[in-house]
Amino acid sequence: MIFGVKSSGPSAGPxxxxxxxxxxxxxxxAHAASMFAERLxxxxxxxxxxxxxxxxxGAPGISQRALGTMLGILPSRLVILLDELDERxxxxxxxxxxxRRTYRLFVTDKGQESLEAIGRVARAHQVALCAALSDDERRTLADLLSRIADEQGLTPGVHPGFRKMGSAAPRTGPKGPRPRGAPRR
Amino acid sequence: MIFGVKSSGPSAGPxxxxxxxxxxxxxxxAHAASMFAERLxxxxxxxxxxxxxxxxxGAPGISQRALGTMLGILPSRLVILLDELDERxxxxxxxxxxxRRTYRLFVTDKGQESLEAIGRVARAHQVALCAALSDDERRTLADLLSRIADEQGLTPGVHPGFRKMGSAAPRTGPKGPRPRGAPRR
DNA sequence: TATTGTTATACTCTATAACTATA
DNA sequence: TATAGTTATAGAGTATAACAATA
Incomplete structure (x- = not known):
């Protein structure tokens, strides 16, 4: 679990x-992301x-720098991901x-096949995720979410990741000594 | 960025x-989660x-074990989170x-105040996130998502976190030697 | 001097195992 | 022997800094 926050008092809020x-x-x-990752x-x-x-x-010949900027992936992480795709x-x-400092990146034929497999996985994923909805309802859902994404300034087709999620509460003092592996008493 | 997968070929799929x-x-x-974390x-x-x-x-006097199970937080991580809330x-x-092995956990008065502040933050967050929708549309969105959550077996009020997200591609061989900090040539 | 790709490093979150006290 | 809470440790992901080659 991570969140879990609903209205507190008896008052009526959103x-x-x-x-x-x-x-x-x-x-x-988060559930959808996990399920999709599992299928992938x-x-x-x-x-x-x-x-x-x-x-x-969609952008053949792009440089690593430009790709990282487009997708919001840091250069240091992108190198590893590209190495993995390159190895495959x-x-x-x-x-x-x-x-001579830069590379031009291209999807290979094998990569194109993977891309098609990914598309099939994505479609199966969507069908499974939206099993509770009719086609009309699924379209309504996509429309509503699309409008939120647009208004919030999200880049179409780019998942924002989970950069600023944890922390917010740096451990303060020296965490008082407590007997190891046992309740303090 | 993390995902980014739409239909591949010209075929018509979901x-x-x-x-x-x-x-x-x-x-x-993911955007909503980030924004909420930022407000928190x-x-x-x-x-x-x-x-x-x-x-x-909602469950005063519960044990750490039971709380962790309920929220899907591992005991080792829960200890740290509870320590932090305890310190505050x-x-x-x-x-x-x-x-005598177990604790009974309770929210303090100060914790209750925090809970109310969290409620206010959550309401402001929802208003900001759904700024593009009318009240009716927001209710429709909640209804559709609610039905998906239900059909998918998600526990009401419990965020599933992001456990099985990354990996899926363990680095294989010894990553051929490449000159440090420079293109290979 | 600035930029591209790369490596090194630190911090966080997840996950597993081991340990102490108690049952 | 099993269980609750705790600690230690390893593995990913995120982020920043530093580096070599090139501009």
Missing amino acids: PRGGSGAAFLVAQVG AALGLSPPHAGILRALS GLLERRDDPDD | PRGGSGAAFLVAQVG AALGLSPPHAGILRALS GLLERRDDPDD
Whole structure:
């Protein structure tokens, strides 16, 4: 668990009744992300891998720098992810004749096949996730979420990740001594 | 970025057009989680802290074990989170006279105040997140997500966290030697 | 001097195992 | 022997700094 916050007092606020829309989006969203990651694992890929391949297929020849900026992945992490995709032969790093510092990234034929497999996985995932809804309702859901995403300034097709999630409460004092492995008494 | 997967070929599948409902839920959900965490940080709390206080207020006197099971938090992590809330005086660990191994957890008065502050933060968060929707639309969204959450077997009020997210592709070989800090050539 | 790709390092969160006290 | 709480430790993901090659 991570969240779990609904209306406190008897007052009536947005998150009344069971759970509010905001909490439900986060809850179902985390569930959806986990389920999708699990399906992707069957292909030997992680969500970041899939996002990179997809972005790359839409912007062939892009540099690592530009790709990282586009997807919000730090350079140091991107190197590792690209190495993994490179090792699998799903993408190619070609030299840039105009700037010997940079690479030009391309999806290989094998990478294209992976991309298609990812698409099939994504479709199966969506069907499973929205099993409780009719086609019309699923479209309504997508429309509402789409409008929120737009108004909130989210980049279409780019998952924001979970950068600023934990912490918020740095351990203060020296955590008073407490007998190891036992209740203090 | 993490995901980013839409329909691949020209075929028509669930995630056609812009993005599918499944991707949008994950995208907006991660955004909502980040925004909420940011607001909570102003109170010196993290999402897990808030979830613990809330769960505790609904089950006074519960043991750490039971709380961890309820929220899906591992015992080793729960100890740290409870220590932090304890240090802030938001909860109390009382001895259980019937079983000297366990504690009985209670929210303090100060913790109750925090809980109310968390409620206010949650309401403001929801209003901001759903600014693009009318009240009716927000209710529709909550209803649709609620039905998905129910059908998917999610526990009401419990955020599933992000346990099985990364990996799926363990580094294979010894990562061929490459000149340090420079392109290989 | 600035930039690209890379490595090193620290911090957090997740997960497992081991340990103490108690049952 | 089993269980509750605790600690230690390893593994990922995030983030920053530093580095070599090139601009």
